[in-house]
Amino acid sequence: MIVTVPKELKYTKEHEWVLPAGNNRVRVGLTDFAQRQLGDVVYVELPKVGDTFAAEDEIGTVESVKAVAEVFAPVAGKVVTINEGIVEDPELVNQEPYGDGWFIELEVSDAKQLSSLMDAATYENFLKDAE
Template sequence: MSDIPADLKYIETHQWVRVSDDGTATVGITDFAQAQLGDIVYIGNPEVGVTVNGGEEAGVAESVKSASDVFSPVTGEVVAVNEALEDEPELVNEDPYGEGWMFRVKLADTGELDGLMDPDTYADHVAAEA
């Protein structure tokens, strides 16, 4: 079973979101997603300043096996991207919930979080796909 931290929310396309006290949300792909992709060689993040929409494509993760769209779990303005991934995309494989985060957004509507999966629901989702 892949690692599923209890402090995050998830979406069906295997992205996670961690909300900070300052109203920003950090987004990345799950341990399950990085394992399915294999060795990641490129991460394409959205530009700082653009608005991403919950459930819509916001970037891409490319591996030696395939390319996969990355969807934003939440709507908001991108306030930061993980620039370390430009030179070290493998951080997503090594630490998907830590150093491998992808981008941060200033949440447009915190109520949107209520529609996301909790860890138990996401674990069931992963089990059904495995």
């Protein structure tokens, strides 16, 4: 399976992507690999703005025709924005995992945590090892 792995993003072992959004914020979503594994997404549950999470805490769930999967916080922080678009139209997670299919924006508690995430090359190798 050929998946898209944008070079400018950071990645987690649970297949979330992270995009630095400035002002100590990051945007978070599910990778192309994750959405393909899930199949057609039919429901997304997101946290509330203002909720705070430690790294690796569950921040939401994604339901597909195949499975229910948890979405995890890649770093500790406070939710500052949620993507209402994917609640209304969950298929966006499949159609545009790196675009309109994003999940939340977090205000990062400790920017040093970002260095523990995988870069694109490391994530691609991680996917190869998982096959």
